[in-house]
Amino acid sequence: MVKKGEWVRIHNVVLDASGRADRLPEDTKQVPLEMWTKGMLLEDAEIGDEVRVETAVGRIATGKLIEVHPYYTHSYGKFVPELITIDRQLRKIMYGGEK
């Protein structure tokens, strides 16, 4: 169970695929428009329940509870060997290969 007062992430379907705007590419028309926001859970609930949260601005938002204590995982990425090649090339052109 997720306790009232926890910081959580909620999910909503804003528009079903059938309700999407005209003049969209075909692939986009086939999927719903989805929305996420975060806030403080206003009542005890289980993951998957429809809940109410108080967001950072104090707005009451409703949606499906999908995550507790959401956090970011974006990073500086994996090694990209091409960047070393660029660095070495630039130094060689500018400084004749010496440091």
Next chain:
Amino acid sequence: MALAKDYASVMGRSNEIMKTALGLDYQDFESGSVRFDYETLMKSTGYTLDEVSRIQTLTGVGHTPLWELRNISALSRKYAKPGYGARIFAKDEAANPSGSFKARRAATAVYHAKKLGYKGVIAATSGNYGAAVASQAAMQGLKCIIVQECYDSKGVGQPEIVEKARACEAYGAEVVQLTVGPELFYTFLSLLEDTGYFNASLYSPFGIAGVETLGYEIAMQCRETLGKDPEVVVCTNAGGGMITGTARGLIKAGATETEFIGASIDLTGLHMASDKQFNLKSCTTGHTGFGVPYATDPDHSDVPRSAARPLRYMDRYVYVTQGEVFYITEALANLDGLERGPAGNTALAAAFSLAQEYPEDAVIVISETEYTGAGKHIQPQLDFARSNGIDIHFGDPSEDKPGTNIVLPKDPGLIRYKEADIDRMRASLIRKSVQTHNPNPTAEDIAFLAEETKTDEAFVRSVLEQ
């Protein structure tokens, strides 16, 4: 009685919601035909350039350094004929509080919102502007909601956009994230209506007036340190606000001889509203997916009439590739010791190539840098591209195919901008304006369209006769 909140009902109240959320009635600027009074719209902010500068200074915005990129200039000179290879300077806008020039736009908008008594601000943006509005709202004590287009239907977010969500939250904002699609506007309107907050649109006159100080500072800094105005200013172009505001500021400073060149990453062929193609692009701004539609139809933004009108100011429009921008970003860090975000370096990639056409004593200024961070850096952006099946290799950037490959120039001499057909864009703007507002344009409309496209009435008439 509660208002109906379905898609059609909310979109139907769009004009009303906008009027309430901007404190501006755009009808005041309309002629009833093609022409609208752009300069009166710009004056409607009620702030002079000096006042905007003072407002920005209150929150530490502006007065950023202008750096000469000596080593990148020297590298470019190696590929120019003798006596050629202009000096390249960068306005280090990353030094603004939120790490980009967008702080200038946000400072003015948020100040105005507060003055009018709004309790909060909302902006629809996946870019640096979100962090800028959130940072300004924090400083000026307003609430802030940022609405982002962030994920594809599999829930995979663009690392650059995810980073901006993190930054907005760090500044205390609520970030509402959506999957791909222009119906984001519906969510945006609905939030404006529910909260009564101010629409801190990128395209309001407040936003553009905020950029004028950037152009003004460039003119003053060049005069102080070089004794002249820059020959060329290159602006990364997406929504058009950068080049509009910068050019207006330079013109207000009296720099009437400076040439304004817009630069975008060429993403021709990728559809911006396509769910599948969303994560096949490796730069989320500064590209033609925004640059071209906003240049040819500025009024399809989140305000009835956009204050960002790039074709009014642009002398030339050039394209570079993702691979060229990534390469020059690495060069900026490695040769000139400035680690700055990739998208803002679009203008630098173009300037590197353009410089070779100008004499050694000519001055080319790129109007911005932006912060770099996790997700918003060449390594995660290239790694993300590779994980999405994009082929990354060294070669000739002319082999670039957006969504298929990223060609890193195998030699910096291969960084070559491509001239976009600006006359075609001008013609497109003229035709769209006429179609939308009046198929039988008046003499005043013709004069207006010449201003809109930095052309003359003969050009406008020739387009209309085609």
